[in-house]
Structure formats: structure tokens, C-alpha cells
Amino acid sequence: MLRVAILGAGRIGKIHAANVAGNPKAKLVIIADPYGTAAKDLADHLGCEASLDPVAAIGRGDVDAVIIGTPTDTHVSLMLHAVRKGKAVLCEKPIDLDIAKVDAAVHEVEQLNGRVMVAFNRRFDPSARQLRRSIDAGEIGDVRQVIITSRDPGMPPREYVRHSGGIFRDMAIHDFDMARWLLGEEPIEVMATASRLVDPGLAELNDFDTLMVQMRTASGRQCHVNCCREAVYGYDQRMEIFGSSGMLLNENLRPTTVRRWSKTGTEVRDPLLNFFLERYAEAYKAEFDQFVDAIESGSPMPTTPHDGRQALRLADCALESALTGRAVKV
């Protein structure tokens, strides 16, 4: 039975807390959040302890693992504190917005043989896993091109954008991780372009809302990523992998399988599931399941701090490319 502390009782903390509570191999011991009554409210609902002090929660003798869902700028210190105390860690991404700080943290975790998993939830989606399994099974031969479409249903609050690190680091970072995972090789060159087509006012924050990225690996495999902060038809998450003997696509999820036929259109399907909490509900569950399984079995973490570092590095390169109009070597 893995005894778990949740750090951060916000939107993502709630998801993790529910999954811990529902997992028969885990026990939710404590939820810690320094802000107001968030931890208490959530703990009362799930029947565990609450605290205003994440550091203290990490230190408890009856806690084996911590899940870090606090604001990004606290990730590194909490992660390192937990690793030093010998606790396993599931840390939300990005590890940090500053690649130097991330490099130092990854280095220390590796020195200490820390057990840290970075929460790239999309890798645990059943359809994404099937893509990876099909590639591994040789269904499409050698991978040639990967095409990733990733559009959010609507602009996040301005306040979020101000502190998020920008669209490359808060949104496309997921797609950079997918790209590495599906390409099966590291991208060595990044070309990007970015625009403000949804909200021209983002210029004051030096941010963008619409982007395209193009990458290649040493052997010449190619990847395209497109993102937009707003798609009126819903949260659009598609992937295509084209190989020497076939192609794989995965489509969006919808609440039902109903199709409608009328005078004005045929085969009309439901709108898409609205956003990541609904779209990736199963993925979040599977992510925590695999975290528990890796700890129990002592096998390698399915995603590592190195993965978190690489995705951030690609985001930084893409931003540089978009600003300079040059291909950037990774």
C-alpha cells in the first residue's frame, strides 16, 4: 500500500487526489496547500488529513510518495526536498520555466537516484498508448513523419498566460513530449513560426496564440506540430504517424457515438469533450497506476526528469526560432 501526500489542492490536485483515493494499491494520507481552505475542503471530501504546509507533509513518516501539483515556481524545491527525504515523486510539468534550474535539478535527482516521474499525462491515454504499441509492433515499419494537432477550446485567463511561460512552454510542451515519444529519436533541429490571430493583445506579454513547429531527427525523421489557443469546435487532439509500411491516426473522443442526419448535414457527431480534464480523465488514472506500479516493482519510471528537461529545451528552441526566423539546433 503506497501512502501518498498530495501537494496543491487546485484543479490538477483534485484530479490526482481522486485517483489516489480510488486506487486499491494506494492510500491518500494528506493534502497540503498553503492557500486558504482548499486542502481542508478536499481532504474532508475524501476522508484524509489536511495541512497548510507542503514541506511538513513531505517529511511525515507515514508518507511514501508525494504528488506535486503546486504552482510551477515551487516544483523544483519541493521535488528536491522529497528526493532528499527518500520519497518517490510524481511532479506536474513543467519542472520549471528556467532550463538552467531544470538542468541542476535533474542532475541532483540523478545523483541521488531519486524516484521521480514527470506527469506527461498524454502518454497514458489509451489511444496514445496504442499508437506507441503499434509502432513498436512494426505495424507501420520505420517512422517517417509525425503530425500533431493540439488546439485548446478557448483562451486561458490573461493572468494565467502572464505566468505560464507562454504558449511554447505551457501548451506546446505536451506536444514536444509526444513528438519525442512517437518519433523514437531526439529532434536535433527546430523551426517555428508563431502568430497572434486570436488575441492581438498578447503582444504586451510577448506571447502568441497560434503556432507551427517543424523538427527533424539525426536520421531525417520529421515532425510537425500545430497549436492554437482557441478552437470553437472543442479541444482538438490528434496525432498521425506515417511510416514505411503504413499510417496510424488517432481521432478525438466524444461523449457518445451518436450520428445525426438531417436536411442540412449528414453523419453529424457530438462536439468534442471540452478540455483536458474530461479528455484525459482515463489518462490521469493510468498515469497514477503506472507510478504506483513502477514504485512497487522497482522498475524505471515511465517518464523521467530528463523527459521533462528535453520537452522544455525543445520549447525554448522553438520560441527562439519563432523570434529569430532561423532553424535552431537543439
Added chain:
Amino acid sequence: MLRVAILGAGRIGKIHAANVAGNPKAKLVIIADPYGTAAKDLADHLGCEASLDPVAAIGRGDVDAVIIGTPTDTHVSLMLHAVRKGKAVLCEKPIDLDIAKVDAAVHEVEQLNGRVMVAFNRRFDPSARQLRRSIDAGEIGDVRQVIITSRDPGMPPREYVRHSGGIFRDMAIHDFDMARWLLGEEPIEVMATASRLVDPGLAELNDFDTLMVQMRTASGRQCHVNCCREAVYGYDQRMEIFGSSGMLLNENLRPTTVRRWSKTGTEVRDPLLNFFLERYAEAYKAEFDQFVDAIESGSPMPTTPHDGRQALRLADCALESALTGRAVKV
């Protein structure tokens, strides 16, 4: 070069005339229609002769084959006249509305070794042919159930219905032919139900607008047919064949492959092609091609007067079942 006379210059005569004119193995000699200027107008457009006398057209020495697209009650006499003159015949269905008259005609054609093909256009549709080819290739093992959906875009004119023989004989007759062709066995029992859900006024004509038919063969294969005179979303033509090792479906045709995504619906496709002239344009071409090929090669006609007779017999049985509420033995 097959020299062809077209009898009847109406809607279906025009289709046949254009296909004859466009076929490099055939020559359109004459179009005959006793009504007004229809034959002349069409002949002028296509560059052939016109006549008001179908019987005379059949008799011409420079005519090898006739296509009969005149009103139903003239089919038998024109067909028999042509057969007696040694001409090949492509005859629109139904052969006649009276099964006794059809039986006599089929008997005479067979006695004379007449070369007659009945125009069941749907058998020549590329998707329908693929269904039959896939069944023949053993793709789905033994056929167990056939499900045929057949809905027209809208009610025909009242005047048409008055003389058509009713929904079972003018509309479902196509589906009875499909049923026999796809089942690969003759239906031996028919159960039907019919309603007036589109136009209650059809009661004065003792006709219906919405029906379901259920049939079985001697070995126990089953077939369901559903028809309706009106589908607001267009001409709906689908078939499903379920077998011991798989299933085949064929979907409707549309003018383009575009799909639309908006706030209100996703994957929205075009409306269906409106009606049989558009939907089966390729089938009409292929039907004539195979008529020519059968004549040139001396091989059996792809559809025979016997096929026309059997489809009408099933229509009669279905009507009787709908009126009596009993299963009718064929």
C-alpha cells in the same frame, strides 16, 4: 458495333441514350417515342434519327438491339415483338404489374431463346458489385442476414403512384432483386407490414408510404428490407450483409469528401446525392456496358426476365402479407 434503338424518350430513356452515345462499342441509330417532340428533341441533341413509332424502330434492318424505357404497360408487347424479330432487349423493370402476364412473357422469351436483360440498375453499382465480389470471395463466410435500407428523398406525384402498382411493386421491387442477389438463395417466405406515415391520403389509392419486409430462405438465411417514400436527408441506399466470418456494409455516396467542424457539430458531411439518376449514374453506364459485352461474347445476360419475374412475385407476396397479417409462402 452494336446498333441500338431507344424506345421511350423520357427521364430514363435520356439516361440510356446518353450512355449508348458515349459507348465506343455501340451506335445510337434511332430514338422512338409516340408522344410529341420528345424523341426528336433528344435525337437532335445526340445526332441520330427520331421516330414516333417504336414498333417500326424495332423492325429496322440496321437495329441490333432495343432498349425499352416506355410506360410499364407497353413493356411486354414491345419486348416480345423485339424478341420475335431476333433483337436483343434491355427492358426497364417491372416487366409488367400482372404476374400472370409476366409469366407468359417470360415463357415465350425462354422458348424463343430471346436475348433479354432486365434493367436492375443497382446490381451494376460499383459498391454493390464489390459486396457481391466480397461474398463470392468468401470474405464473410456463409451469409446469415441481409439488411437493406431504401428511402426516397420525397413522395412521387400522386399521378405516378396511381399507375405505378404501389410502393411494393414500383419501389421495393429493386430491394427484392437486391435481396435475392445478395442472399444467394431464393426467399421462400415473406412477412410484411406497411403504413401511411408520410401521406395518410394514400388510403384512397390503397397504397402505403412506409414498409418493412422480412424474408427467409430454405436454409434459414434472413433478410430485412425497409422503405420509405420520404427521407428529408436525401436518397438513402444502404446494404449490410452479415456472415459467419464477417460483415460488409455499403454507405451512401456524396458529391464531395469534405467534413465540417463547428460549434454545433463535428464531422458534418454533405447531404446525399439527391436521387437515383445522380446516385446510380455510374451503375446505368455499367449496366449498358455489360449488356453490350453479353451480346458480343454470347454469354448469359447478367439479369434475366426470370429475375424480373421473381422480384415481382416477392412484391406481390409482401403486399399480400401486409394486407392479411400473415406470412406468405412464395
Added chain:
Amino acid sequence: MLRVAILGAGRIGKIHAANVAGNPKAKLVIIADPYGTAAKDLADHLGCEASLDPVAAIGRGDVDAVIIGTPTDTHVSLMLHAVRKGKAVLCEKPIDLDIAKVDAAVHEVEQLNGRVMVAFNRRFDPSARQLRRSIDAGEIGDVRQVIITSRDPGMPPREYVRHSGGIFRDMAIHDFDMARWLLGEEPIEVMATASRLVDPGLAELNDFDTLMVQMRTASGRQCHVNCCREAVYGYDQRMEIFGSSGMLLNENLRPTTVRRWSKTGTEVRDPLLNFFLERYAEAYKAEFDQFVDAIESGSPMPTTPHDGRQALRLADCALESALTGRAVKV
């Protein structure tokens, strides 16, 4: 908090037990099953009491509701016992295989104002609910035809078939309930045909493996049902509702949204979810949720003993039609 006893610890009892345990508004008090260690094993896993005596479990003061998942021939006596004790009941279908016994039981439940829900799980499937909602919202106008396809992945064990009441009563009964629910009117006439195309040996049990049923309502709405005990491509569950202003279809569920393209085929999708436990996992959850909600709010049960009675009656009529070759009035 609704305190629940589960009667029967077999395949379906396990599903219900897990859903009770996972529902925040319910408490699983006891699992009772007279056979071996089934109740104890399941109770140990879920942390509740176990018993060999279902009748005693019903009588406990700390039990508000019972879920009956025992063999069919015990349903009526357990249901009536619970109703007499004032307990709410969620009873698996069929209520019984003997319509007279069912009629008597339904009568007594109604006399006692018993709170009984019959477990027609498919009505609670998200896609089925969307169909009903779309019909109610007028999306397709007046319903004209309903087409229900229902094929199992493979033959059940011979021993099951011997006691199940046959394909009409154990399998098609679900489709009869769907038919009533989607037609929005009671069928008044049933025509059926049945064959042994999968296993001719079923003749010794006077049972069938492949059937088609056709029904009509007083206003002329029509319904077709097809069933087969074996579909090699998986558990096939589709519905089509055709109305005066449109059509609704619902497709099968699959584990992922991946499509594959290769030399031999394109758009290839996953096999279907294997069988009802997987296919209707969400429906079973929603069924119990609505049972709890109806009890808490005092609103009518979403499905009633009368619904269970009507579905059985249609199954009996269909079997009679298949055996006699006549339309049977309901």
C-alpha cells in the same frame, strides 16, 4: 446514504457490488449468496459483510435496498419478499420466464406501491440516452422506423441456453425493451422468423441462434430487430431511428480511436469491446446512480416491473410467431 444488500455474487452481482462500493451516496452493507464462498470472497474484497442467506439479508434493519442478481427462478420470490418488507429493489431481468407468474408479481408490487426497478441496463448507456434525448427534443420529428442490431460475440455455454428461456427471452428481451422505449408507443403486432445458422444442434433444445423480428404500433410506426448469437467481429450493438425530419444512428464502442492504414486496407479500426460487461460498464454505473436518485427524490423508477412484463410479453409473441409463421397480436 442508501444502505444496500446485494443478492447473488456471480458475474452481474460483482458489477453491481463494485458500483455500490464506488457510489458516494450508497453504502454496501452485505452480499448474500447461498453457493460456496462467492459472497465471502467478494465481500472480503470490498470490505462488507457476507451471508449465505439472501432472505435474511433482505430482512436486516440496516438494509434499505436490495439488488437481485440471483438465478432467474428466484427473482419473483426475493423481489416480493423485499417489497413486503418495504425495501427498494433493483431486479435483474427477466423477472421470470413465465408471463403468468410475472403478471401476478407485477400486480402485487403495484398493490403494495413497491419501489422496484428492473435492470434494463441499455437504457442507461450514454449513447442510448442521447438517442432518447434527441427524439424528445424533436430533432428527427415523428418516429417512423426503428432498427435494432444486436449480435453477441459467441455462443453461450449449452448449459446456459438450457435454462435461459431461449434466444427470444434471454437475448432479444433487451431489444424488445429498447424497441418500446425508442418507438414511444407499444407494439401491437409481432412477426418473427428464427433459424439455426450457428449451431444446428440447438434443435434439441427447441432454440434458435439467429432471428429477425418486425413489429408495428397502433399508429403504424415500425420496428425491426435482428439478433445472432455469434458475430466474429465482436459484440455488435447498433440502433437507428428514422423520423419525419431526420435520422439518428449510434455506433459501437471501441477501446481506442486509432485508425490504421496499410497496403491491404484503410481506416481500419479496433475490434469492438468484447461483451456486455465491457460495453455497458458505464451504463451499469448510471443505472445504479439513477436507482439511488429515484429513491432519494421519491420520483418514479426509471424502469418498472411493467416494463419487464412488456418485454417478456413481446418475446413470447415473437417466439409464437416464429413457430407458427403468423403475425401475433400483442
Added chain:
Amino acid sequence: MLRVAILGAGRIGKIHAANVAGNPKAKLVIIADPYGTAAKDLADHLGCEASLDPVAAIGRGDVDAVIIGTPTDTHVSLMLHAVRKGKAVLCEKPIDLDIAKVDAAVHEVEQLNGRVMVAFNRRFDPSARQLRRSIDAGEIGDVRQVIITSRDPGMPPREYVRHSGGIFRDMAIHDFDMARWLLGEEPIEVMATASRLVDPGLAELNDFDTLMVQMRTASGRQCHVNCCREAVYGYDQRMEIFGSSGMLLNENLRPTTVRRWSKTGTEVRDPLLNFFLERYAEAYKAEFDQFVDAIESGSPMPTTPHDGRQALRLADCALESALTGRAVKV
């Protein structure tokens, strides 16, 4: 009646010749090809004159328009000769592989008010036209991103590649034209990457077989193009246009609408139509129809030499970007 000369009796010349012969508003006068018996064979088949001298054919008094389907390096001189003689021209793309030569030719055509259409066949595909119509109708609001997938079924002969100008100029040029047409604005910056993943031996020709291109317009609209010389599942031609109020996709064409379900996969569709002659058969017809209509009505040509020039310019920029690893300003 437009009197037409066809120059070049190869693969594409045959397509044009058949479309001219089948168009009621046009008359095929002569086919000219200096090589062997190609012109004679085709002319005999279609019943027109043949010649070994394209220049003489242009000069004939009974020729109003010429279609140029000769090798690329003869396009400019034949086109200019025809324009000087006052003939209308439908010229295959590319106009030439040398942008300077193209610029000079376009300049002269414009000076002479020449009636020249460049054969970008894809613009005339029914689905592509529907995309453009839907955009123009405001269905998706402002265009934000265009994604074009363009994969050939297999490598062309080495000899073809040696003289084609390379993958950017002979293959992607179609996609550059589509990009301009669908974006509704001129790309101002191009980033490209190219690999040899199908045939490493292309290195001797300094050519590639797999590429990605990324472009942006002055207002920030973005476009991604991906190409590969080989897709084992067939000729893959898809487009996606993402806008502020929706998205449009167009899918590939197949010979039938049949779907197959078996133990190993569900919804399996036919392979794609093999290559451009089949895939764009309707587009070639419509292209010639619009050429005739533009001449008859005196309205602007639907595609102009300027369009041919711009597509080549984008191809040159993309190649430069792939070779230098820099974004290239157009």
C-alpha cells in the same frame, strides 16, 4: 465551338485529348508530338489529325486554342509562340524550372494580354472547390492554419527524377499552389526540411523523397505541407483548413463505399485510388470545362501564369531553406 490542338501525346496529353473529345463545346482538331507514332496512335483512336510538328499545329487557321503537355523545357517557347499567334493556351505546370525564364515569359504574356491558363488540376477537384466555396461563404470565419498532406503511392523512375527539378519543384509545387489558394494570402516566409528516407541513393541527384514545409503570410496565417514519394497505402491527398469559427477537412477518394468487419479489424475501407490520373479524373474534366468557359465568356482565366510563377518561387524558397536551414523570405 472551340477548336483545339493538343501538343504532346504522353500520359497527360491523353487525358486532355479525351476530355476535349468528350466536351460538347469543343472540337479536337489535331494532336502533335514529335516522337514516334504517339500522336498518330492517339489521333486515330479519337478521330482527328496527327502531326509531328507542334509549332505548325499552333499556327493552323482552324485552331483556336492549344493544350501544352510536352516536356517541361519546351513549355515556354510553345506557350509564347501560341500567345503571339493569338491562341488561347492551357499549359501544364511547371511553366519552367528556371524562375528567371518564367518571369520573362509571364511578363511577355501579360504584355500581349495573352489568354493563358496554367493546369493546376487540383483546384478543379469537386472537394477542393467545396473547400474554397465554404471558406468564401464564411463557414469557418478567418483562416488561421492550412495543413496539406500529399504523398505519392511510390517512387517515380530515376530518369524522371533526374529531369523533374526535384521533389520541391515537381511534386510539392501542387501543394504550394493549394497553399496560396486556400490561405487567401501570399506566403512571405518559408521554412523547409527534407530527407532521404525512401531511397538514400537520391543523394547522387541532390534530391530528397520526404519533406515538410512551413509558411506564414503577412497577417500571420500559417501553412504546413508534408510530402513523401512513397505511401504504401496509396495516393494520399488531404487538406485541412482551420479557422476562427470552424474547420474543414477533405478526405481521400476510394472506388467504393464498402466497409468490412472481421475478426482482425472493423470498418476496413478500400485502398485509395492509386494515383493522380484516377484520383483527379473529374478534376481534369472540370479544368478543361472552365478553360472553355473562360474563353467563351471572356472572363479571367481561373489560374494564371502568375500563379504558376508564384508556386515555382515558393518551391525554390523551400529548397533553399531545406539546404541552408534558414527561413527564406519570398
